[in-house]
Amino acid sequence: MSKRNYSRREFVKHNSLAGLGAAVAIGLTPALIANCATDTSTPAILGGRKIRTKEWPVWPQWKPEIYEEQVLRVLRSGVWSRAEVVTEFEKKWAETIGTKRCLAVVNGTNALIASLIQLDIGGGDEVIVTPYTWISSIQSVLIAGAMPVFVDVDPETYQINPDKIEAKITSRTRAIMPVHILGLPANMVRIMEIAKKHNLLVIEDACQAWLAEINHKKVGTFGNTGCFSFQNSKHLPLGEGGAIVSDDEKLMDRCYSYHNVGFPFGEVIGAVGGGSVMLGTKMRITEYQAAIGLAQLGVLDEQTTLRNKNAGYLKSQIKDIPGIKPYKLYDNVTRAAFHMFAFRYKKEEFQGLSRERFLEALSAEGIPNLSGYAPFLNKQPYLENAFQSKNFQKMYPKEMLDFDKYKEENECPENDDLCLEAVWLQQNLLLAEKSDLDDIATAIERIQKNADKIKNQK
Numbered sequence: 001m002s003k004r005n006y007s008r009r010e011f012v013k014h015n016s017l018a019g020l021g022a023a024v025a026i027g028l029t030p031a032l033i034a035n036c037a038t039d040t041s042t043p044a045i046l047g048g049r050k051i052r053t054k055e056w057p058v059w060p061q062w063k064p065e066i067y068e069e070q071v072l073r074v075l076r077s078g079v080w081s082r083a084e085v086v087t088e089f090e091k092k093w094a095e096t097i098g099t100k101r102c103l104a105v106v107n108g109t110n111a112l113i114a115s116l117i118q119l120d121i122g123g124g125d126e127v128i129v130t131p132y133t134w135i136s137s138i139q140s141v142l143i144a145g146a147m148p149v150f151v152d153v154d155p156e157t158y159q160i161n162p163d164k165i166e167a168k169i170t171s172r173t174r175a176i177m178p179v180h181i182l183g184l185p186a187n188m189v190r191i192m193e194i195a196k197k198h199n200l201l202v203i204e205d206a207c208q209a210w211l212a213e214i215n216h217k218k219v220g221t222f223g224n225t226g227c228f229s230f231q232n233s234k235h236l237p238l239g240e241g242g243a244i245v246s247d248d249e250k251l252m253d254r255c256y257s258y259h260n261v262g263f264p265f266g267e268v269i270g271a272v273g274g275g276s277v278m279l280g281t282k283m284r285i286t287e288y289q290a291a292i293g294l295a296q297l298g299v300l301d302e303q304t305t306l307r308n309k310n311a312g313y314l315k316s317q318i319k320d321i322p323g324i325k326p327y328k329l330y331d332n333v334t335r336a337a338f339h340m341f342a343f344r345y346k347k348e349e350f351q352g353l354s355r356e357r358f359l360e361a362l363s364a365e366g367i368p369n370l371s372g373y374a375p376f377l378n379k380q381p382y383l384e385n386a387f388q389s390k391n392f393q394k395m396y397p398k399e400m401l402d403f404d405k406y407k408e409e410n411e412c413p414e415n416d417d418l419c420l421e422a423v424w425l426q427q428n429l430l431l432a433e434k435s436d437l438d439d440i441a442t443a444i445e446r447i448q449k450n451a452d453k454i455k456n457q458k
Helices: 003-013 017-025 030-040 064-077 084-097 108-118 135-143 188-197 249-259 287-318 355-364 381-387 390-395 403-409 413-421 427-431 434-449 451-455
Strands: 101-105 126-129 147-150 173-176 201-205 225-229 242-246 324-326 333-335 340-345 422-426
Touching: 064 287, 084 101, 084 242, 084 287, 101 108, 101 249, 108 135, 108 201, 108 225, 108 242, 108 249, 126 135, 135 147, 135 381, 173 188, 188 201, 242 249, 287 324, 287 340, 287 427, 287 434, 340 413, 340 427, 355 422, 355 434, 355 451, 381 390, 381 403, 413 422, 422 427, 427 434, 434 451
Parallel strands: 126 147, 126 173, 173 201, 201 225
Antiparallel strands: 101 242, 225 242, 324 340, 340 422
16 A cells, blocks of 8 residues: 555544554655645535645646747738648648548548548448447437447446447448547457458547557557547647548548538549539638647647556546546557546445535535536437438338337447446646646545535535
């Protein structure tokens, strides 16, 4: 047991002068003793002094002395629509991820949509998806005209459970869309084996998993395409933005043409000035967005390393607290992105204190937090709305559009439990100093010790 663990937990048990004397005897510093004492004090939610008063790192982070020259140069040029800077960003992102090609688009949602459509996935097809994700993952499947088929999660890793995929494969299944949710890699080795066995396409939703790796191979490079998001909360924030990566040159040419109103590009042949040659839309990003991305790309690797180091430390500090069950990584994960630091909260170990009240108590101690995704993404009204649309009515037999039957067939009980127990800490907390993370562990332990008092607060 480390001195840090001993200092915090022993003082919870031995809040006495004798305990203090014992702490001095084993060589703990006065600072550690003072920190330990906060564990037994009144929680902030009950009127005590909050543990964390120092500000957490802000996000996004803008460094004028480093970033602004490049961005101002683009703004002053007057060339703001897609041109050389976007192309440079695409080249550098492809090199960073380890693929031949990258296409920058307006957001991660449209990266998924373009991937699906250019892989010829649409009406009458089924795409296997996870219920533990941002709604855009599922909306992209519906917009392409395909039917999402939900597979439950692995309760320890929060990722789609490969052991349950094959049971959901039918003659209509065309693709699997694994989502590396929270920046924790899905089990891509197993998923690719299943896809190969059943001749299925794979679209990786890596919108929260920049630089995450499996066996030192970047996520987003396993499937037919990998899709990323650069929205404002993301680790490479452009305000809004996204990207598709792939080694398939012909596919990427089609995606490029599609994102540029169907104009010819590469293998998509057409006469110069002859207009659009394929169905397309407009997904181009601006030059100044790309400049913002290029400016920040230089610190992404360093920040990712820091997040991994701090996540590992924080996990070690809270994993033995009763009722706290941190995320688990698959054995072959060599790097995670940690868009969120996640753990499951078991209220029975906190005297029945509700998760909502636990989160309030954690916030009162100066630890910002989120409850994560709402349950039942596989049952929400947007699905029924799509099923009732003219296009779906024409593309699918009536029995497939029976929403009650669909919900029954797409039950995901592990996901429902996860959604009701998850606690998220945002990634900017992992950019703090290592010692700052002790405040999180101390706050949780203080709440744990005083859970009954908090629960019964009048």
